[in-house]
Amino acid sequence: MTRLLSSLLASTEAPPFAVIHREHDSTLDVLVGAVVDVDRLADIPLGDAEVLALVPFRQVRERGFAAHDDGAPIRCLVVQERESVAVDDAVRLLPRHPVVVDDFGVDVRDDEYAATVRRVIDDEIGRGEGANFVIRREFTGSTDAAPATAVLGWLRALLEHESGAYWTFALCTPGLAAAGATPERHVSSIDGVVSMNPISGTFRHGEAGRDDDAFLAFLDDVKEREELVMVVDEELKMMSAVCPDGGRIRGPFLKRMSRLTHTEYLLEGRSDLDPREVLRRTMFAPTVTGSPMGNACAVIARHETTPRGYYAGVLARFTPRAGGVDLDAPILIRTAYLDGAGRVRVPVGATLVRHSDPAGEVAETRAKAAGVLTALGALPRSAGSHRDLDAVRVDTLLDARNDHLAAFWRAPQAARAPRRARAMVIDAGDDFTTMLAHQLRHLGVDAEVVPWHAAPDEASEELVVFGPGPGDPRDPADPRVARLRELIATRLAAGRPMLAVCLSHQVLADLAGLPIAPLPVPRQGVQLEVDIFGARSAIGFYNTFAAFGRPGSETPRLGLEVAADATTGVVHAMRGSGVASVQGHLESVTSPDGLATLERLLNDVLAGESRFPAMIGTACADG
Numbered sequence: 146m147t148r149l150l151s152s153l154l155a156s157t158e159a160p161p162f163a164v165i166h167r168e169h170d171s172t173l174d175v176l177v178g179a180v181v182d183v184d185r186l187a188d189i190p191l192g193d194a195e196v197l198a199l200v201p202f203r204q205v206r207e208r209g210f211a212a213h214d215d216g217a218p219i220r221c222l223v224v225q226e227r228e229s230v231a232v233d234d235a236v237r238l239l240p241r242h243p244v245v246v247d248d249f250g251v252d253v254r255d256d257e258y259a260a261t262v263r264r265v266i267d268d269e270i271g272r273g274e275g276a277n278f279v280i281r282r283e284f285t286g287s288t289d290a291a292p293a294t295a296v297l298g299w300l301r302a303l304l305e306h307e308s309g310a311y312w313t314f315a316l317c318t319p320g321l322a323a324a325g326a327t328p329e330r331h332v333s334s335i336d337g338v339v340s341m342n343p344i345s346g347t348f349r350h351g352e353a354g355r356d357d358d359a360f361l362a363f364l365d366d367v368k369e370r371e372e373l374v375m376v377v378d379e380e381l382k383m384m385s386a387v388c389p390d391g392g393r394i395r396g397p398f399l400k401r402m403s404r405l406t407h408t409e410y411l412l413e414g415r416s417d418l419d420p421r422e423v424l425r426r427t428m429f430a431p432t433v434t435g436s437p438m439g440n441a442c443a444v445i446a447r448h449e450t451t452p453r454g455y456y457a458g459v460l461a462r463f464t465p466r467a468g469g470v471d472l473d474a475p476i477l478i479r480t481a482y483l484d485g486a487g488r489v490r491v492p493v494g495a496t497l498v499r500h501s502d503p504a505g506e507v508a509e510t511r512a513k514a515a516g517v518l519t520a521l522g523a524l525p526r527s528a529g530s531h532r533d534l535d536a537v538r539v540d541t542l543l544d545a546r547n548d549h550l551a552a553f554w555r556a557p558q559a560a561r562a563p564r565r566a567r568a569m570v571i572d573a574g575d576d577f578t579t580m581l582a583h584q585l586r587h588l589g590v591d592a593e594v595v596p597w598h599a600a601p602d603e604a605s606e607e608l609v610v611f612g613p614g615p616g617d618p619r620d621p622a623d624p625r626v627a628r629l630r631e632l633i634a635t636r637l638a639a640g641r642p643m644l645a646v647c648l649s650h651q652v653l654a655d656l657a658g659l660p661i662a663p664l665p666v667p668r669q670g671v672q673l674e675v676d677i678f679g680a681r682s683a684i685g686f687y688n689t690f691a692a693f694g695r696p697g698s699e700t701p702r703l704g705l706e707v708a709a710d711a712t713t714g715v716v717h718a719m720r721g722s723g724v725a726s727v728q729g730h731l732e733s734v735t736s737p738d739g740l741a742t743l744e745r746l747l748n749d750v751l752a753g754e755s756r757f758p759a760m761i762g763t764a765c766a767d768g
């Protein structure tokens with residue numbers, strides 16, 4: 146059947162529509178309906194009708210995060226008519242000559258983008274604001290073609306020439322039309338199974354010297370591995386927030402597109418939440434923002450001067466089924482937007498990490514935009530896609546990446562016997578706390594996460610876990626750091642069990658009289674094997690600052706025992722009766738020895754009576 150599609154093509158004034166092709170399907174869906182704009186995710190009208198919602202980036206403000214505000218609404222297409230068309234039939238019908246875009250330009254020049262990359266590395270990652278950040282630029286142009294014709298023509302070109310897309314789509318609503326081929330599912334919730342699909346690591350095809358060996362080197366590259374694992378960690382934070390069973394990872398897999406090959410994982414868990422709430426708690430993917438996610442929004446707002454519109458938001462399709470609603474939500478990347486004035490925009494970003502090369506990131510933004518720009522007629526078609534290499538070698542290299550990961554996140558995570566202990570986990574601006582709480586529950590502790598600004602002066606729980614967070618632990622003007630300091634001092638004074646992680650470990654070290662300083666090179670997203678009180682442990686690190694001391698020494702105040710690197714003096718952990726702290730992230734997917742270390746420290750602190758009440762007065766007075 147092609148009645149609906151044919152009628153859209155024939156009409157001069159097409160009703161609002163969307164055409165969606167999902168990866169691996171032999172058909173595509175044509176959806177026609179009414180447009181409703183809403184302000185909040187919870188207002189998306191879910192009833193008997195299927196709904197396709199365009200969710201703008203500014204929606205992160207619903208989570209309390211920063212974003213330049215362009216007032217872009219959540220645009221919902223409430224579906225009234227639909228048909229399924231074989232892809233081949235659709236391609237035959239769609240406009241043959243794609244609408245060519247004129248006046249091609251770019252909003253941020255290559256040299257300006259490269260300068261931004263440097264600034265983000267020095268001023269943000271170099272100051273402890275986080276591990277990875279995605280900064281966007283936009284290719285621009287114009288057309289006087291009718292929007293419906295334009296996006297359907299671009300759709301045809303994408304269906305014919307792009308490969309590996311999760312969704313290839315076109316949509317047209319009053320004043321807002323778009324066509325794209327996005328590789329990445331942000332989140333889906335099908336019959337209670339929640340899946341996320343972090344993609345990171347980009348191999349550009351077809352450049353000089355980019356041959357088979359270069360591809361194998363890409364697969365084996367530590368930096369590429371770290372980049373992918375950072376976003377897996379960030380999405381596991383989200384999975385742990387929406388799925389009581391945490392989430393298991395599968396992969397890594399390759400995502401081959403016409404001009405690029407990416408690496409990816411799949412994360413899966415179960416949740417009973419309303420799919421709109423799943424979406425709210427997962428806004429938005431670290432692969433298009435950064436980590437920690439909340440602070441990444443602030444970094445984006447500092448370095449991007451214009452609002453993002455729908456870039457990095459999602460296209461969310463809600464499909465009613467017996468007893469509930471399913472959600473499938475790809476990320477809005479690799480998409481061209483056309484507004485009512487004939488302006489075309491193709492936003493694109495690259496993930497910036499501590500070892501990013503500015504020129505490489507410039508090239509990466511161009512390569513990512515190339516698939517869409519080709520469909521728009523702005524670039525010649527690519528000569529051909531990447532050849533299939535020796536599958537066994539590729540699989541071996543991919544599988545080997547998992548040797549470095551925590552077994553915990555690759556297996557079912559059933560809870561162990563309860564310990565009759567409750568924990569308050571204090572969130573200091575990094576959702577690693579959701580993974581910590583999940584691991585504590587697995588270890589039998591009843592754990593709950595509380596944001597730092599809502600934490601009571603004194604917690605009644607048997608254990609308080611002070612969490613990680615962005616920023617400089619020495620900065621007394623930062624209200625978050627000041628409050629952490631107060632809360633940690635109060636807990637020490639009460640003599641009750643506590644564990645401090647990363648930023649909180651640094652604050653505790655400061656209270657204990659150790660010097661704190663930036664590391665010579667940030668360790669944002671690095672796995673290291675360190676000695677934690679006699680046990681060699683492979684642990685993931687996400688820090689720019691560190692405390693310094695001698696291994697086996699006692700801290701000047703509080704008399705905590707120090708585990709530190711003998712050469713550099715970097716402190717990995719501290720412990721005393723009822724108190725423990727770690728610089729690394731035991732909860733991270735990059736910590737194969739994380740869970741065992743957490744269990745050991747947990748047993749110690751819960752067994753110990755803290756002996757600090759008498760001493761803490763001095764620490765606070767000096768601090």
Ligand SMILES: C=C(O[C@@H]1C=C(C(=O)O)C=C[C@H]1O)C(=O)O
Pocket residue numbers: 279329344345346347407432433478479492493494495496513
């Ligand atoms: C940010 C974009 O793409 C994302 C970033 C990637 C990376 O940096 O390696 C890979 C795929 C996407 O998750 C974009 O296309 O704009």
Ligand SMILES: NC(=O)CC[C@H](N)C(=O)O
Pocket residue numbers: 272273274275575612613614615616617618646647648649687688689690691
């Ligand atoms: N993950 C963290 O808690 C990081 C702590 C601190 N912001 C640093 O970069 O060192």
